[in-house]
Amino acid sequence: MNVGQIFKLAIEIGVKNDFRSKMHIQKQLKRVKDKYDKLTKEQKEVFDTEKLTNPYSDTRIHFDNGIDKIKKIMVGIDIDSADLMVARYLSNHNPKETIDLVINHHPIGRALTDLGDVMHLQADVLSQYGVPINIAESLMKLRISEVSRGVNPINSFKVIDTARMLDLSLINIHTPADNLVAQFVKKKIEKDKPEYVGDVLKSLLEIPEYKEAAKMGFGPVLFTGAEDNRVGKIAFTEITGGTDGSPKIYEKMAAAGIGTVISMHQSEEHRKEAEKAHINVVIAGHISSDSIGMNLFLDLLEKKGIKILSASGLIRHSRNKKQKK
Numbered sequence: 001m002n003v004g005q006i007f008k009l010a011i012e013i014g015v016k017n018d019f020r021s022k023m024h025i026q027k028q029l030k031r032v033k034d035k036y037d038k039l040t041k042e043q044k045e046v047f048d049t050e051k052l053t054n055p056y057s058d059t060r061i062h063f064d065n066g067i068d069k070i071k072k073i074m075v076g077i078d079i080d081s082a083d084l085m086v087a088r089y090l091s092n093h094n095p096k097e098t099i100d101l102v103i104n105h106h107p108i109g110r111a112l113t114d115l116g117d118v119m120h121l122q123a124d125v126l127s128q129y130g131v132p133i134n135i136a137e138s139l140m141k142l143r144i145s146e147v148s149r150g151v152n153p154i155n156s157f158k159v160i161d162t163a164r165m166l167d168l169s170l171i172n173i174h175t176p177a178d179n180l181v182a183q184f185v186k187k188k189i190e191k192d193k194p195e196y197v198g199d200v201l202k203s204l205l206e207i208p209e210y211k212e213a214a215k216m217g218f219g220p221v222l223f224t225g226a227e228d229n230r231v232g233k234i235a236f237t238e239i240t241g242g243t244d245g246s247p248k249i250y251e252k253m254a255a256a257g258i259g260t261v262i263s264m265h266q267s268e269e270h271r272k273e274a275e276k277a278h279i280n281v282v283i284a285g286h287i288s289s290d291s292i293g294m295n296l297f298l299d300l301l302e303k304k305g306i307k308i309l310s311a312s313g314l315i316r317h318s319r320n321k322k323q324k325k
């Protein structure tokens, strides 16, 4: 596979595991195209045409050195210039094990400046749990503009410059991987049917990445509520969709009948608002959840014979191993 084919597979798997329907995603792309067609020549010159085909603005190819057959990749959660130097060092040291591509999880470059775009997904997921779409959209809009202002001053192309200088292909896969972990965790919890909040924690700990994280001191943890509380309706609204949504959403979620939220991570402000709304918040874990999403995708590449070197916090666990032996 080449870089483009790996990237295409990531987008496809992201759409397949998206909480929104494929038709909804295609409709959104069509709306972008219609808006693009109406732009002036000058506006089109600065328009990011990637948005015409890729529904995940936080997932991109940053540098492709044109390599045709990728045999080995380095994958991390927060790849930086130092990690790229390690990739180049290892490749020079052992040319038979050259790293042909580096895959990062979190957005960098244009994927970071456009992080806000994927957050619309959260409004759709919230509406599936009974929060009226007008409320979800309006709160999300405010939060999206806040996130856009927040990422605005960041030197987001720094690591991409390094990749170019080291001639290392670099892509990042964010929301498609987060969609994978969101569906995976949802399926597991819904299968286990927890009655109490403590049962949710137990169920999560059965997932290898969370168990590994627990050993490292950042396993699943309860941020609000109590283990003896009944779970009520469980929402999986804080695993995919860019980053933290609006802290004002919790009272609306409670009104929609949600009792427990399973989240990747949560700020103190969000936690306080959830507590006020009597919602139990189970924090599954940030880097561990991101690892699950990446692992589920990496397993597909591994099946195609690509070797994986984990770096930058990725807790690698292959679900292919059993089949191999």
Ligand SMILES: [Fe+2]
Residues within 6 Å of the ligand: 105, 174, 178, 289, 290
């Ligand atoms: Fe993530």
Ligand SMILES: [Fe+2]
Residues within 6 Å of the ligand: 106, 286, 290
């Ligand atoms: Fe993350």
